[in-house]
Amino acid sequence: MRVAGCDYRTVWLDGSTVRAVNQALLPHRFEIAALATHGDTAGAIRDMVVRGAPAIGAAGGFGMAQVFLEAPSELPARVEYVEQGYQRLRLTRPTAQNLFYALERVRQAGLAQIDPAQAASAAMAEALAYADQDAAACLRIGQLGAPLIREGATVLTHCNAGWLACVDWGTALAPIYVAHRAGRKLKVLADETRPRLQGMSLTAWELAAEGVSVEIIADNAAGFFMRSGGVDLVITGADRIAANGDTANKIGTYEKALCARASGIPFYIAAPASTFDLNCPDGQGIPIEERSGEELTSVAGLDEQGRLVKVRIAPAGATARNPAFDVTPAELITGIITEKGIIRPTAQDIARVIAPAIG
């Protein structure tokens, strides 16, 4: 998508270097990170320079291609290096299904070749294909989801499942972009999404850059706006969807789904087929990452002189608990917008549509 007159993807391969929009600096600075090795790429995923499940998948795929580029020529050292790199990339974030999926695809493509150079180029081709397919899937999600947004609608979203979270277009925001580009009038309420404020700093930024009307609200205010008639539709992304439709997404998604149900508002998940984990029967099988409490107790922002400063907002010595995701049970979800169609969140419909798509 466009930033200051140029088209960008969130992450791409430039020779053997992975380049990525540094999302840890947004919305205050727009910088491109250069990740020279798979270790750098793993660090960028872990530190959320790259974030958002599909973008993590693409970055992981490129990182896995870097592993093959870096690996020694001789067997078995090569296989050992590949396995170590695979594990290193895999352990960066425990919840993102897209990451595991992309890593596996690129690893298998590389391991299928005996010649080291052919292994590296097969891995690169597979990583590039993953990224292109993700961008195409997101556009398709946008086209399929856009009719849900009627003229004049207000859409509430949580966290950032926009183009910054993907390779391009976004998942939850793709229908909004497609509807907006088709000339439909609409408005977005963006939950700020504590603790990391991705809604405040990324969703509000990218929507405004595209010219979509957006207002930031406290996560606490989502229920108020839904109950008082100010929301027509909720769309969020997903980090992993179990076989029965239970969906892990950014912490707080479950609360917003409860609010939507209480007010009779449709609640949609938008995610590519690669987000589904059909080996996971339901939400109880999805591990929930608990991150450092410091993400809550400190906040970074611009001071009056325009310097990026981190400030502590908690009392000295306070402790915080910080689960990064929650699971929204399938029964609270109206539908799941995928590139294969809008699916009802039932094991039957998911198996019918998704199983053929992801093999």
Add this chain to the structure above:
Amino acid sequence: MRVAGCDYRTVWLDGSTVRAVNQALLPHRFEIAALATHGDTAGAIRDMVVRGAPAIGAAGGFGMAQVFLEAPSELPARVEYVEQGYQRLRLTRPTAQNLFYALERVRQAGLAQIDPAQAASAAMAEALAYADQDAAACLRIGQLGAPLIREGATVLTHCNAGWLACVDWGTALAPIYVAHRAGRKLKVLADETRPRLQGMSLTAWELAAEGVSVEIIADNAAGFFMRSGGVDLVITGADRIAANGDTANKIGTYEKALCARASGIPFYIAAPASTFDLNCPDGQGIPIEERSGEELTSVAGLDEQGRLVKVRIAPAGATARNPAFDVTPAELITGIITEKGIIRPTAQDIARVIAPAIG
């Protein structure tokens, strides 16, 4: 309650000066504000130097006593000054029922006296009585609510309805303090309570000062902890309770009540009888204050040098909506802990218990 070895109330009268714990500086600095005139007191209520419905009531009562101290001796100038001061104090915060109640009590006590000096001393006596009665009511709420907290329980609370929000003891936190002082083991999960972070900066601070085990969580995580069995009981305060039990409280309370209902967890409101507005039939009649979006888009905290710094966390030019309260419908509330007993949130029970208490 105790701070660094001394006993404090949140607000008190010192001659003709109102003194108050400056809650805008907590948890980083502990300072006492000196409010020399009723205009200063009104400003302190508006700017949330004093905050929390009962503390606002007490501060308003003292401010109204200041109005009588300042008023010219002659009629009708005196009555005109009193009415102007009353309106000025009344317009500081539109939602707090306790404020209106305290202002009315002190105004009537003062206006009942013809002699100016007697009017001022009657107003002061009434304001002091209001503060003492609030402290006694809070202690009683603590005594009545403490049996709800069993040994080993985890209590979730939203915003700050502790002693800092009242004159002493608190409302939602009073049962916790009474149970803790009785030697019961318990733990508190404190929602950080965006946008103003009263849970992070006040609740966590005052509980830790008293030696109660407390962990801060993102507002978004409350549903996660409730759904995963980590919460036994929710207690929050209230800003206004309608005749049918619908309760206005800090934005986000409604979402937490929905979460509690979904997980079968008891959800209690703790509030003195003065919080009830029996003239308001239900929650639809409670006006909801919308505050500046800047409360969302900027955050104050300590930088690495220990300086209190305000930083902007939103993209340049972003707009934010900031409703400060929401209404939790009575059907989501298990009970209302008052100094007159624990009431079921029905019009009948409220009328029976509260109407005689508040005349």
